[in-house]
Amino acid sequence: MSRIGKKTLTVPAGVKVAVKDGAVNIEGAKGKLSLMVPQHVRVTWTEADRSVAVTLADGYSAQDKQANAHWGTTRAHIRNMIQGVTNGYEKKLEVVGVGWTAALAGKDLKMTLGFANAILMPIPTGLTVKVDKQIVSVSGPDKQTVGQFAAAMRSHRKPEPYNGKGVKYVEEVIKRKQGKQFGA
Numbered sequence: 001m002s003r004i005g006k007k008t009l010t011v012p013a014g015v016k017v018a019v020k021d022g023a024v025n026i027e028g029a030k031g032k033l034s035l036m037v038p039q040h041v042r043v044t045w046t047e048a049d050r051s052v053a054v055t056l057a058d059g060y061s062a063q064d065k066q067a068n069a070h071w072g073t074t075r076a077h078i079r080n081m082i083q084g085v086t087n088g089y090e091k092k093l094e095v096v097g098v099g100w101t102a103a104l105a106g107k108d109l110k111m112t113l114g115f116a117n118a119i120l121m122p123i124p125t126g127l128t129v130k131v132d133k134q135i136v137s138v139s140g141p142d143k144q145t146v147g148q149f150a151a152a153m154r155s156h157r158k159p160e161p162y163n164g165k166g167v168k169y170v171e172e173v174i175k176r177k178q179g180k181q182f183g184a
Contacts, residue, residue, distance in 0.1 A: 002062070002068050002071040002072040003072070004075055005074070008051045008053045009075070009079055011051065011082060013050075015085060017045045017052060019043050022036060022037050022039075023036050024043055024078060024081070026078070026081045026085055027085065028084075028141075029085065029086065030088045030140075031085055031126060033081040033084060033085060033141060035074075035077055038070040040056060040060050040067035040070045040071065041055070041067075041070050042054075043074070052078055054074055080143045081141075081142075084140075085141050088141050089139065089142070089143045089146045091147065092138075092171075093135070093150055093167055093170065094134055094168055094169075094170050095135075095167055096159065096164055096165050096166060096167075096168065097157075099114070100112060100165070104129065105120065108120045108123065109131075111156060111167075113157040114157070121149075121153065124149060126142060127139070127146065128140060129149075135170065154166075154167045161177040162177055162179055
């Protein structure tokens with residue numbers, strides 16, 4: 001039995017929920033999100049209580065590991081969608097290095113990270129990217145898309161432990177190492 005899956009979700013005012021044909025559509029102030037529900041899981045929307053309940057579909061038991069995993073995961077995805085359309089998600093990254101910059105170039109993010117050529121990253125639809133000097137702010141309603149874009153940015157030049165140069169999350173702490181010591 002999934003401990004997370006059996007909890008009901010309360011939906012705040014101003015959020016529209018529609019469940020039909022194996023898909024959950026959620027619309028709010030920050031945007032629209034959609035989720036295809038696995039066949040193991042059934043999602044029910046109650047307008048009177050403004051709540052979403054996630055249960056196992058008929059023919060599946062809590063002893064089935066695959067069904068149990070989909071049960072809790074589906075509920076977590078729906079909770080993230082509700083939070084995303086009401087508050088949104090944001091990741092902040094910092095570009096650290098002499099001469100290393102990030103700038104918006106139309107619908108692309110242009111990063112100069114010490115390579116021969118600048119790196120152009122197309123910004124996915126639904127995301128908002130803002131650049132303020134060395135800080136890049138990625139925000140949007142979809143938690144997975146925001147995190148994936150931020151991770152892709154970071155992967156171009158991960159922070160290194162000797163000088164601390166690279167693309168890092170603002171709240172990330174880089175463990176610094178001592179370099180070589182030259183004898184006396």
